[in-house]
Amino acid sequence: MPWNVQGGGGPWGPSGGGNGPWGGGGGQKGPDIEDLLRRGQDRMRGLLPGGLGAKGIMLIAVALFVLWGASGFYTVEPEEEGVELMFGKYYQTTKPGLNYHFPYPFQTLLVVPVLTVRREEIGFLTAPEGARGGGVRNVPSESLMLTGDENIIETNFVVQWAVKDAAAYIFNVRNPRQTVRDAAESAMREVVGKTTLAAALAEGREQVASQTEDLLQRILDEYETGIVVTELLLQRSDPPEAVIDDYRDVQRAKADQERLINEAQAYHNRILPEASGQAAQVRQEALAYKGQVVARAEGAAKRFLLVYDQYRLAKEVTKKRIYLETMERVFRDMNKVIIDSGEGGAGAVVPYLPLPEIQKRAAGARGDG
């Protein structure tokens, strides 16, 4: 678009007023054309009706010149830098404080707030403070992007930037803010495109942020924008809304997995001590049996030996006595049928024994017992 109108011509007119990303940031200071014309008219009016003499005219002219000259003073705020143009050509950059430039039409002044950190939100919009239903609104067209493994991720980030070279910033790029936004989006997608979804969601987040920052700075340097990216903050790096439930379910599944294992571990921890207890019992029972058997054996052996010692002293007598005493005890409570085997003896009688009768008696005796 050709600009043949000087001063505020076109949206990006070179003369500065309302130019650049922040209205008035690069404002032109000093008198404009209309002022000058008005002054000229004043001078004519003074000349024509002849109210004043030549001296008066000179006086007014000098006063106007001084005023014009004085309009060249300007202050640069601490966070700013001034850029002076001489007939449109870059002349010098001035530091904060009181400065002087030749007023129009010789020099033009542009002021750039270099130290102010600007912030671009990409993938979301923060509602202005106090706005109704404020908070953060997602911008899906910016936030959704493809990952290297052809999944889709939702990413929000903030780019903070400042001006490192005021002259380059003003002279080299027409639309610095849009350039930062476009480059940042492009860089983020390029980096995420090389990252897998799983990495971008978890351990690779830092890397994505730092790689994007590097790439963005490289692009901006390539464009000679005079911009420095001070920080790139990855706000969100999440699965998209549509699949978030399934991601959460994976988290739940992980919890379930741990719970199942913990329950099993608890079972393990419960039954093994029980088993140890049972084992101890089995061992103790066996020990008890061993002790018992040995003790009994020792007792029996000792008893036998004691008896034997006595027996040795009087073998026949003792043996007979033992026999009789034993038989006495054995036969005492027993039903006894004594059959003489003399004449005909047992061989003849036994077959006729009333066995059922004996059994009945035996049963009766048992019942009594």
Add this chain to the structure above:
Amino acid sequence: MNRRMTVILGVIAVVGLFVGLGAMFTVDQREQVIVLQFGEPIRLEQEPGLYFKLPLVQDVFRFDKRLLDYDNPAEEIIASDQKRLVVDAFARYHIVDPLRFFQTVNNEIGLRSRLGSVINSNLRRVLGTVPLRALVSDKRADLMLQIRDSVRLEAAAFGIQVEDVRIKRADLPQENSEAVYRRMQTERQQEAAELRAKGAEEAQKIRARADKEKVVIIADAERDGQILRGEGEGEMNRIFADAFGRDPEFFDFYRSMQAYEEALKGDVTTMVLSPNSEFFRFFGDLSGTISRQ
């Protein structure tokens, strides 16, 4: 006289000022200018500074000298694997030949459609040769360079130097996105199911191991128990053998006596006895001699 001179001088000064102003123009650091005489371009000024021209006869046309932005509308591209992709690219360029720029596209609005079609045709051509995966990930930077180079070549005709063409967004069309979401969902569902199954498996293993250990612990104890019992019994045998071995004959007798007593204790069995037995030796005969037939 003096007054008239002053008036004339004043008028001359004013007219001279206007003519002088009309004969001067500045070229800003950020712009470049072509001078037209009756609409015909006769001069090009690209360096900033103060310049002169013929007033009224010559006009100046100003062009931006800064890096200019062009945002290409989203364009649907088909990759070589027939996957569709919506590509949103932007370009950055300088006007390097304002005259040609002025003649071919007149102004930036005129450039927009021409540059757009150049970029789109190159996007299609270059991206159509690679699969979607390459475009999204590993070859993106290379492809952007290729596109930039060929766009730069073609766009030189408009008097511009294309400094960069970058793919801002490369997204799947809506319906393909849905498919990706479904795939992501099923993948996650799979993962969740696998996690749960693995949990169950691990739990089962732990339980089985616990059960096994329990059986082993108890079996070990039982083995030890049997050994202990055996030791006890062995010891018992040794003790008995030791004691009873001193007189086996007496042991035979003694142990039999004990056995009779134990075995028949409290029994009410009817026993048929012969008076001829040893026990009844004195039953019918004082001498105690058993009558033997």
